Amino acid sequence: MYNLARELLFKLSPETSHELSIDLIGAGGRLGLNRVLTKTPASLPVQVMGLEFANPVGLAAGLDKNGDAIDGFAQLGFGFVEIGTVTPRPQPGNPKPRLFRLPEAEAIINRMGFNNLGVDHLLARVQAARYRGVLGINIGKNFDTPVERAVDDYLLCLDKVYAHASYVTVNVSSPNTPGLRSLQFGDSLRQLLDALRQRQEALTALHGKRVPLAIKIAPDMSDEETIEVARALVEAGMDAVIATNTTLSRDGVKGLEWGDEAGGLSGAPVRDKSTHIVQVLAGELAGRLPIIAVGGITEGRHAAEKIAAGASLVQIYSGFIYKGPALIRQAVDAIAGLPRAGV
Numbered sequence: 508m509y510n511l512a513r514e515l516l517f518k519l520s521p522e523t524s525h526e527l528s529i530d531l532i533g534a535g536g537r538l539g540l541n542r543v544l545t546k547t548p549a550s551l552p553v554q555v556m557g558l559e560f561a562n563p564v565g566l567a568a569g570l571d572k573n574g575d576a577i578d579g580f581a582q583l584g585f586g587f588v589e590i591g592t593v594t595p596r597p598q599p600g601n602p603k604p605r606l607f608r609l610p611e612a613e614a615i616i617n618r619m620g621f622n623n624l625g626v627d628h629l630l631a632r633v634q635a636a637r638y639r640g641v642l643g644i645n646i647g648k649n650f651d652t653p654v655e656r657a658v659d660d661y662l663l664c665l666d667k668v669y670a671h672a673s674y675v676t677v678n679v680s681s682p683n684t685p686g687l688r689s690l691q692f693g694d695s696l697r698q699l700l701d702a703l704r705q706r707q708e709a710l711t712a713l714h715g716k717r718v719p720l721a722i723k724i725a726p727d728m729s730d731e732e733t734i735e736v737a738r739a740l741v742e743a744g745m746d747a748v749i750a751t752n753t754t755l756s757r758d759g760v761k762g763l764e765w766g767d768e769a770g771g772l773s774g775a776p777v778r779d780k781s782t783h784i785v786q787v788l789a790g791e792l793a794g795r796l797p798i799i800a801v802g803g804i805t806e807g808r809h810a811a812e813k814i815a816a817g818a819s820l821v822q823i824y825s826g827f828i829y830k831g832p833a834l835i836r837q838a839v840d841a842i843a844g845l846p847r848a849g850v
């Protein structure tokens with residue numbers, strides 16, 4: 508059935524089709540239709556960051572930026588749902604066109620630029636949702652906040668979303684907000700992590716619950732840089748790392764229509780790069796904090812590869828666009844088939 512829907516959706520511009528899909532998934536969620544129309548994945552509960560996940564396959568950030576279709580996505584069988592990236596104030600993002608499909612490569616290039624309706628809208632949507640499973644809220648900075656003051660935006664978002672999130676993701680890896688990726692390195696990273704951790708402690712006391720903090724990193728890092736990030740995360744006492752966001756590389760899409768568009772590349776071409784980062788992180792972290800792997804999962808076995816590389820959970824974005832909800836079940840089945848599932 509998704510094949511038919513995809514044929515129709517792919518006739519529309521990528522962004523129109525994106526908006527329509529969110530509307531349809533949201534409406535299906537409100538009517539309870541999605542659960543009826545999709546085969547529920549096998550039950551494969553896992554515990555990570557002290558949270559209980561229905562299964563280890565989640566929705567990656569950026570598809571439901573405003574939290575408009577939380578129930579709908581959950582009903583499709585995702586074991587957890589990450590919404591955002593949300594910024595303190597609403598912002599339009601980059602001029603259109605800014606989203607490109609490269610079907611020959613099962614890839615997407617986007618330079619959306621954190622288009623979103625702001626943290627207050629997102630919170631209203633979260634409060635209206637009936638979903639009670641694991642909900643990640645991914646936070647970022649406004650386009651016009653200077654990168655030296657980025658920490659203010661992250662803290663403001665953290666304060667607001669804290670009571671409503673199962674975990675919070677700090678996005679320092681979008682390539683579409685100038686300067687953002689510089690926060691992944693050196694003193695900038697350490698200062699940001701320290702500020703976030705201090706605020707997390709204060710919020711834990713205030714709300715009487717500890718909400719785990721994850722950091723989402725880019726795939727465009729050397730092994731040395733990846734190891735340095737891993738060490739900084741352990742030192743700061745972060746709860747998880749999400750690897751990875753989109754890549755600036757154009758390997759695998761050169762010569763294809765839209766292959767030269769600016770922005771972040773996702774889908775099949777980022778798979779190996781992303782899995783390599785997971786392996787390097789896993790080697791350095793040695794289980795001290797869990798890894799959530801995302802990037803290029805377009806078949807069930809790719810999800811199992813990420814777990815085998817050292818991840819505890821996976822997320823999907825582009826593969827969901829190309830393969831539809833069946834991919835969630837396939838990914839859960841492939842992970843369940845591993846010798847030590849969900850570890």
Ligand SMILES: Cc1cc2nc3c(=O)[nH]c(=O)nc-3n(C[C@H](O)[C@H](O)[C@H](O)COP(=O)(O)O)c2cc1C
Nearest residue numbers: 567568569592617751752773774802803823824825
């Ligand atoms: C159109 C689009 C928008 C995205 N927006 C965000 C975002 O707002 N925040 C974020 O952390 N990641 C965002 N991502 C990155 C995805 O969450 C994911 O990390 C990346 O696409 C790699 O996974 P995939 O190959 O399964 O798509 C976006 C990806 C795409 C394709």
